[in-house]
């Protein structure tokens with residue numbers, strides 16, 4: 001196999017890593033800052049994907065579909081936070097795991113009820129359906145580059161909000177001393193619901209833009225959840241930087257695993273996690 | 289203006305019959321406490337007598353099980369902490385509560401908000417004028433500061449909320465004499481600025497010097513209340529409750 005083949009795998013791995021980063025960053029924030037384990041986080045990836053698929057089907061345009069799906073996904077996220085998650089903030093991890101596992105079952109069942117067991121796909125929009133030649137015979141699809149570019153922009157935006165804005169300062173302060181934040185006159189519950197909604201919005205958005213490269217199927221949220229949990233643990237719970245590095249490691253190694261060692265593909269990410277945890281038991285980075 | 293008159297006469301805090309518990313242990317036994325605008329009040333008592341618990345009860349961090357807390361005349365006994373302090377109260381806790389993962393600049397800026405009447409007397413540069421040491425260390429992280437600098441940072445952060453009342457819990461504890469002196473001179477500046485304070489401190493001499501009124505608490509009960517001249521004239525009282 002020639003070099004350009006590896007290059008394509010690498011680009012695919014990076015692009016998958018970017019998507020994982022969008023999903024895992026929300027998960028790590030909610031876990032690290034609010035101390036809430038949200039197993040239903042992956043369901044929002046699925047919800048985003050199906051909403052985009054459904055709306056694209058209606059309006060015939062992926063971009064329009066995504067544009068309309070975003071507010072819907074945020075509304076669903078806010079409703080879930082208000083009606084369910086808010087009740088288990090202080091109840092400990094067992095309550096959170098039980099509640100959010102129940103949410104997974106509900107969302108999976110709703111998915112089957114609304115869209116059935118078949119897998120679906122959406123075409124790459126014409127505007128981005130081209131390819132870029134890498135060598136004489138190898139090409140790389142523009143849409144995958146587009147995904148990476150969008151994720152980079154969102155990543156920079158997220159970094160800016162967390163590092164440079166007052167909201168971000170308060171979120172980071174809340175991660176280290178929640179009581180003191182309240183004693184300064186800040187509504188920590190509202191801060192938490194903003195973090196939660198932002199987190200699920202990112203996961204849903206990742207599902208939306210992935211629709212043309214990743215088919216839709218029942219249980220797709222569960223797969224992404226497990227792999228995102230691996231990313232969060234590798235990167236260090238609560239660390240955005242860690243989520244990024246972890247997502248890249250897992251994204252690239254799982255794509256290479258699938259093509260080079262197909263028999264071992266499903267084991268590779270866990271082997272990677274085990275290796276990193278032996279080296280750094282608390283993950284690569286500290287919480288924000 | 290009538291609103292001004294009512295504002296000046298209504299106490300900032302009026303607590304009646306507070307009973308506070310930690311689990312089953314009954315700590316405060318019917319605390320009554322009134323703080324007026326601009327007043328500097330000391331809260332004196334030996335270790336473990338309930339000074340910190342009293343401050344925490346006033347702002348709902350450890351809500352009383354019985355009794356009422358009125359802030360600016362409004363009953364806020366069951367309100368959330370952030371709602372209570374938004375009435376113009378800032379808390380400087382015993383453990384300082386610095387955010388270690390935020391820079392000095394961020395520790396201050398994150399707290400910034402207008403006071404209860406929209407006043408903004410304490411913008412960042414004003415606070416930094418009061419604490420030149422913090423101005424030199426704006427980019428340091430909270431956990432890179434010395435104890436004295438951390439104490440300045442908590443007081444500075446309290447001022448960033450433009451409060452009418454600051455609760456100061458052991459602000460000079462564990463500091464070298466020179467640093468204590470500079471914290472006390474800051475407290476005097478705060479007093480001069482017309483901000484009310486409730487001060488808990490072991491440096492009774494300086495405390496009596498600065499306080500308009502003194503409250504002594506013993507096992508969760510207020511056992512004495514009076515101005516400093518009166519208290520100094522009764523040394524046996526201080527001897528009995530504070531051992532000085």
Ligand SMILES: Nc1ncnc2c1ncn2[C@@H]1O[C@H](COP(=O)(O)OP(=O)(O)O)[C@@H](O)[C@H]1O
Pocket residue numbers: 310313315333334335336337338339340341342
């Ligand atoms: N979190 C807590 N849990 C249980 N008991 C506590 C707690 N905090 C303080 N106490 C007890 O409450 C009493 C009053 O404490 P505190 O208000 O901190 O006293 P002070 O500030 O006057 O030293 C003490 O007997 C102390 O042991």
Ligand SMILES: [Mg+2]
Pocket residue numbers: 339340341382457
């Ligand atoms: Mg104390």
